Amino acid sequence: MKNSKIIAYSGVATALSVVMLFLGSLIWVLAYTMPLIASLIMIILLDSISQKSAILTFVSTSVISFILLSDKECLLLYVLFFGYYPLIRDKINDIKPKFLSVLLKYLTFNASMILTQILCVYVFGIPFDDMLGKWGIVIFIICLNLVFAVYDKLYDLLLKLYRIKLKKKVEKYIK
DSSP, X not given: OOHHHHXXXXXXHHHHHHHHHHHHHHSGXXXXXXXXXXXXXXXXXXXXXXXXXXXXXXXXXXXXXXHHOSOHHHHHHIIIIITTHHHHHHHHHTOSSHHHHHHHHHHHHXXXXXXXXXXXXXXXOOOOOOTTTHHHHHHHHHHHHHHHHHHHHHHHHHHHHIIIIIHHHHHHHHO
């Protein structure tokens, strides 16, 4: 595929991702879900275009969102995990034995979430909601890990759905 087409498709994917992250920054409830949904755009890029296109989209979405978004938490969730996770996911899945693969996924996720919260509180001055007291952090981490488990399964299912139902239609327009 020509570089001009890769750049064009990356631009469209970047625009969609930035709009999703922008919605996440406007509506606080969506601050955690929109980075997750924006990362699903990578399915099309990785499977039908190229890894180069996906990397270009991740970098450009991150830079543009940093400039435009007021909610840095939404941005950090995308930049520090959901944006690049689809890029490394297949390589992590290839690790044998399987439990090491799963362990690495959860270690990567938890390290990213901890770093996101530290940056939000200490760099961007976003107060951590401690409504539940000392148990709030534990409950928050458990909930985030449950969301990640669902996200990882959902990613598998959407990838299969894309390959079975949509890939041929999408590739007809891409080529």
